[in-house]
Amino acid sequence: MTLKSANAIVQTLKAQGMRVTPQRYAVYANLLSRQDHPTVEQILVDLNREFPVSSQATVYSSLQALRDVGLVREVLLEEGVCRYDANIDPHHHFCCRHCDKIIDIPWSAFPGLDLSQFSSHIYAESYEVTVQGLCESCNESDVPTRPSTI
Amino acid sequence: MTLKSANAIVQTLKAQGMRVTPQRYAVYANLLSRQDHPTVEQILVDLNREFPVSSQATVYSSLQALRDVGLVREVLLEEGVCRYDANIDPHHHFCCRHCDKIIDIPWSAFPGLDLSQFSSHIYAESYEVTVQGLCESCNESDVPTRPSTI
DNA sequence: CTTTGTGCAAACGATTTGCAGGATG
DNA sequence: CATCCTGCAAATCGTTTGCACAAAG
Numbered sequence: 001m002t003l004k005s006a007n008a009i010v011q012t013l014k015a016q017g018m019r020v021t022p023q024r025y026a027v028y029a030n031l032l033s034r035q036d037h038p039t040v041e042q043i044l045v046d047l048n049r050e051f052p053v054s055s056q057a058t059v060y061s062s063l064q065a066l067r068d069v070g071l072v073r074e075v076l077l078e079e080g081v082c083r084y085d086a087n088i089d090p091h092h093h094f095c096c097r098h099c100d101k102i103i104d105i106p107w108s109a110f111p112g113l114d115l116s117q118f119s120s121h122i123y124a125e126s127y128e129v130t131v132q133g134l135c136e137s138c139n140e141s142d143v144p145t146r147p148s149t150i
Numbered sequence: 151m152t153l154k155s156a157n158a159i160v161q162t163l164k165a166q167g168m169r170v171t172p173q174r175y176a177v178y179a180n181l182l183s184r185q186d187h188p189t190v191e192q193i194l195v196d197l198n199r200e201f202p203v204s205s206q207a208t209v210y211s212s213l214q215a216l217r218d219v220g221l222v223r224e225v226l227l228e229e230g231v232c233r234y235d236a237n238i239d240p241h242h243h244f245c246c247r248h249c250d251k252i253i254d255i256p257w258s259a260f261p262g263l264d265l266s267q268f269s270s271h272i273y274a275e276s277y278e279v280t281v282q283g284l285c286e287s288c289n290e291s292d293v294p295t296r297p298s299t300i
Numbered sequence: 301c302t303t304t305g306t307g308c309a310a311a312c313g314a315t316t317t318g319c320a321g322g323a324t325g
Numbered sequence: 326c327a328t329c330c331t332g333c334a335a336a337t338c339g340t341t342t343g344c345a346c347a348a349a350g
Binding site: 074076077078079080082090094096097103105109110112113115117118121122123124125126127128129130131132133134135136139145146147148149150 | 224226228229232240244246253255259260262263265268271272273274275276278281283284285286295297298299
């Protein structure tokens with residue numbers, strides 16, 4: 001975990017009058033150390049792999065606390081599967097249709113979409129692009145492709 | 151329901167050797183008659199409002215059948231909430247941060263995003279833009295806005 | 301008369317809640 | 326010592342499954 005990230009959780013939680021507990025720190029550190037977007041179950045197993053660190057209910061409440069202060073966000077791409085992401089900088093996602101692998105797409109790939117056409121009806125604050133298709137390994141594994149709708 | 155839509159369910163299900171049952175027809179007709187993106191619960195209540203039409207399990211299985219043949223798709227924008235949409239033409243979604251109202255955005259708003267930059271890593275088949283913000287009524291109701299990240 | 305679909309109830313899995321005990325400020 | 330957090334277990338919610346009966350080809 002980088003210094004910046006360690007500072008982030010301490011300063012951000014304290015600024016809200018919330019405690020920096022070992023469990024919250026561990027959940028946040030785990031998210032930062034991963035490049036995927038784990039589920040609660042994956043975080044729980046990972047944390048308790050060597051010795052007990054946290055209970056299931058505490059992982060849920062830690063994630064809620066981290067989300068409340070804006071350190072973590074949800075990623076919803078599959079039905080019934082809620083994933084978590086410590087990268088709160090705006091970015092997009094690719095999701096493999098075959099293996100459900102999720103890959104971050106940098107914001108610079110689709111920056112500055114023009115939302116002014118909605119200004120009369122809605123107030124647009126942010127957007128996100130989700131790309132679907134086949135990841136590199138599924139594409140190489142002869143998973144049949146579909147015609148692009150793009 | 152338009153003629154085209156009525157034909158859609160009959161022809162599409164039959165083409166797959168599946169039966170056009172009253173329950174499947176009712177679920178599809180209900181989806182077509184709405185402009186929102188209802189949950190299973192909302193569809194079930196709506197169908198059985200006047201007299202019993204379908205059970206909960208049958209709504210689930212009907213939706214799965216309709217989804218399997220491509221007449222219906224899921225919309226996943228909130229955690230733990232799975233919504234359904236009979237509009238299968240590619241389009242985007244706006245989701246109100248305050249009241250969770252969902253509004254369709256026509257495909258023409260963001261057509262032809264350039265995905266060629268991923269061609270070496272992944273095979274992109276489709277994409278969808280999700281816009282977050284405040285809907286007209288929440289914006290007028292003095293819900294505090296957030297700085298745009300756009 | 302064989303196949304497919306419905307409906308009920310039970311099972312299931314993910315998440316939330318209540319509450320007692322522990323840690324922190 | 327007052328508050329916040331953890332951990333366990335029970336409750337809850339949405340969804341799926343097993344099975345007997347009904348409907349359709």
